[in-house]
Amino acid sequence: MDDDYANLQSMINLLKLEGYSTVVVNRGQxxxxxxxxxxxxxxxxxxxxxxxxxxxxxxKVRERFSPFELPVLMLTAKNRGNDIILSMENGANDFVGKPFESEELLARVRSLTRLKASVRHAKNAEIAFLRSQIKPHFLFNALNSIAALCMDEPLKAEELTLQLSQYLRSSFDFKQLDSLTSLRNERELVDAYLNIEKARFGDRLQVDFEVDAHLNVRIPPLILQPLVENAIRHGLMSNVRGGTVKIAVTMKADNLVHFVVEDDGCGISEKRLRQLMEKGGEKKGVGLWNISQRIKLLYGKALHMDSKEGIGTKISFDIPAQPFKQMGG
Known part of the structure; x- marks a missing residue:
């Protein structure tokens, strides 16, 4: 992005010779x-x-993308220290002075594109790991529930089998590891999981799901379902009477998608909450630490957690809204 045509053409030629594909504009908006x-x-x-x-x-770029998600290289005037300081303070990854030396520019471009590639590779590897975390105890419990229903309620057993199939299929879907998933796909995964758990726990588990009907955005896969599972496992089912889990996904005025998972269960002590937010704090399944780290890596943001013993737990986070476009649409 440069308004100097000669500068633009020089960079385009240089980057093309190195095999980079470029999109060039000369206006900020x-x-x-x-x-x-x-x-x-x-x-x-x-x-x-x-x-x-x-x-x-x-x-504006940093409102939507972290320095890891989208590196930015600033072009500054040589010997303008204030430009460099302001650039770094506003979230630039690196800078190069104008007029630039070809080798210096290419070295910095290579470094930052490698950073992006490394982050993407790490993210994809982590998502692959998360998607493989089908917990044996959950699978056994689901199969036991189906077996118990086969004699007395065969139609319900059949429906539960289909829900389990949907859950497993979604969890093992590796086709799009290098991209975000749609909110709709994530909701289908959550719905399948909840239907299985409701079949197990009956009226002890109540669900209130609020999603903006017009919200069609891209989100990291397996970002919501583990939070719902955490609310049920640590919050509601530790309580004899059970309770309600509330899930809300709404659009905020500042172009952020707001996620909330809340339960009115037994709550979590401060000590246990700290343990859950530490690496390895969740001994089974996908831990809160893991989800929190993914959000930090992708968006530079963190999970917000509030829990009071005897009252319940609320987990929330915001991510930039990225519209989901259907293929061919």
Missing amino acids: LALDVLAQREFFLVVLDIMMPDMSGYEVLK
């Missing part, structure tokens, strides 16, 4: 529009542009 439509490995951003400064564009 146009750059933001393009970034909202597709994934990029790196943004090279000039400080001086006609409609808005590079700092303004950088701030």
Whole structure:
């Protein structure tokens, strides 16, 4: 992103010779529009542009993408220390002075694209691991529930078998590890899981699911279902009377999607809460620490947790809204 045509052409030629595919714009708002439509490995951003400064564009980029999710290389005037300071304070990963030396520019581009590739690889490996975490005790309990229903309620047993099949199919779906999933897909996974648990626990488990009907966004896979499972396992089912789990996904005014999973169960002590948020704190299944780390890695944000013994637990987080577009649509 640069408004100097000679500069732009020089960078385009240089990057193309190195095998990079580029999209070039010379207006800040146009750059933001393009970034909202597709994934990029790196943004090279000039400080001086006609409609808005590079700092303004950088701030907007950082509202949606963390430095790991989308690296930004700033083009600054040589010997302008203040430009460098402001760039780094506003979230730039690195900088290069103009007029730039070809080898220096390429070295910094290589470094930042490798960073992006490494983060993507780590994210995909982690998602693959998470999707493989079908816990034997849950599977055994589900199968026992189906067996118990086969004689007296065969139709319900058949329905539960289909729900278990849907849950397993969604959990082992590795086709799109390098992308986000749709909110609809994640909800289908949560619904399948809840139907299995409701068959086991009956009226002890009540569910209140509130999702904006018009919300069609991309989210990390397996980000919501483990939180629901945590609410049931640690909150409701530790209580003899059971209780209600509330799940809400809504759009906030600042273009953030707000997630809340809340239960009115027994609550979690501060000590146990700290343990759950530590690496390895959850001995079985996908722990809260793991989910929190994924959100931090992808968006630079954290889970918000509030729990009081005897009252219940509330977990919430926000992520940038990224529209989900159907293929061919």
